Amino acid sequence: MSEELKHRTVEIIRILTEKYPDATVTLDYDNPFQLLISTILAAQSTDVKVNEVTKTLYKKYRTPEDFANANPAELEQDIHATGFYHQKARSIIETSQDIINQFGGRVPGTMEELTNLRGVGRKTANVVLGNAFGIPGVIVDTHMLRVSARLGLVNREDAAKKNAVKVERQLMEIVPHKEWTHFSNLILFLGRDICTARTPRHTECPLLHLCPTGQAAIHTPRK
Numbered sequence: 235m236s237e238e239l240k241h242r243t244v245e246i247i248r249i250l251t252e253k254y255p256d257a258t259v260t261l262d263y264d265n266p267f268q269l270l271i272s273t274i275l276a277a278q279s280t281d282v283k284v285n286e287v288t289k290t291l292y293k294k295y296r297t298p299e300d301f302a303n304a305n306p307a308e309l310e311q312d313i314h315a316t317g318f319y320h321q322k323a324r325s326i327i328e329t330s331q332d333i334i335n336q337f338g339g340r341v342p343g344t345m346e347e348l349t350n351l352r353g354v355g356r357k358t359a360n361v362v363l364g365n366a367f368g369i370p371g372v373i374v375d376t377h378m379l380r381v382s383a384r385l386g387l388v389n390r391e392d393a394a395k396k397n398a399v400k401v402e403r404q405l406m407e408i409v410p411h412k413e414w415t416h417f418s419n420l421i422l423f424l425g426r427d428i429c430t431a432r433t434p435r436h437t438e439c440p441l442l443h444l445c446p447t448g449q450a451a452i453h454t455p456r457k
C-alpha cells in the first residue's frame with residue numbers, strides 16, 4: 235500500500251474533522267442492544283425515519299426478551315415505515331433469540347460473536363463495536379462504497395460491485411486503526427451532505443484538491 239495514499243487519507247481525516255467536528259452515529263439509542271436493532275432497521279432507510287419509529291418502538295419493546303417473543307405480524311406493523319419490514323422483523327426476532335440463548339441477554343462485544351448472530355453482518359457489527367463498545371471498525375455502507383471510490387482510496391471495480399469485504403480490507407490498510415470508526419462517520423457525513431450519489435457538489439467540497447473524481451469533473455468542459 236503506497237505511503238502517499240496513507241498520507242492522503244490522514245489529510246482527509248484532518249480536513250473532514252474540521253468540517254464535521256460532531257460526526258458520530260445519528261441513530262438514537264440508549265444501549266448496545268438498541269443500537270443493534272436500530273442499525274438493522276436502518277438498512278435501505280434513513281436514520282431520521284428509524285429514529286421516528288424507534289421513539290415509540292423502544293417504549294413497547296424494552297428488552298431482548300420482548301423482541302424475541304414478539305408477534306411477527308405485529309412487529310412488522312410497528313416497523314413498517316422503515317421498509318423491508320418482513321425481513322427486518324425476522325432478523326430482529328432471530329437476533330434477539332440468539333442474544334438470549336447464546337449470551338444471556340447481553341450483546342456480545344466481538345466481531346466474531348456479533349456476526350454469528352442471525353441477521354447481523356459485518357457492517358452492522360462494526361457500527362455496534364465502534365459506537366457502543368469503542369472498538370474501531372471500518373463501516374462499509376453505500377456511502378462508503380461511493381465516496382471512497384470517488385476519492386481513489388479503494389479499487390473502483392470492487393466498490394462498483396459492492397464488494398464490501400474487499401473495500402473494508404483496503405481501507406483498513408490505509409486508515410489508522412484508531413480512526414476506523416471516526417473515519418467511517420466522517421465519510422458518512424460527507425456522503426449525505428456534499429458527495430451525494432446523484433449530484434456531488436465538487437466545488438463546495440473541502441476535499442476537492444485531494445480528489446481525482448472532483449478534479450476530473452471540474453476540468454472537463456461541459457457539453
Ligand code: SF4
Pocket residue numbers: 381384385428429430434435436439440441442445446447448449
Ligand atoms: S470532490 Fe466531488 S467526488 Fe470528490 S469527495 Fe468531494 S464531492 Fe465527492
